[in-house]
Amino acid sequence: MSTTSVFAVEGMSCGHCERTVTAGLNALPDITDVIADARAGRVTIESAQPLDDEQVRAAVTRAGFALGSRI
Incomplete structure (x- = not known):
């Protein structure tokens, strides 16, 4: 059984940001x-x-970004 979680992330503005957060x-x-x-x-x-x-x-x-609350 898997769990899905969604969080707000502040500071991402491009594909490179997405890849950095994903890798982390x-x-x-x-x-x-x-x-x-x-x-x-x-x-x-x-x-x-x-x-x-x-x-x-x-x-x-x-990764250089700020995690917000769960969505």
Whole structure:
């Protein structure tokens, strides 16, 4: 069973930003798919287990962006 989580992400403005956020999140355990959408300002994450929001926040911050709230 997979879990889908959607978060707002501040600061993404282009395809490079999307790829950077995606790579950072794909490094987390149990992530099965990431779709970053700069135009919508959000990221959709599929995971095998429920996500730890603080791990997600840390990965997005390391990528140079700010994680907002769940959508």
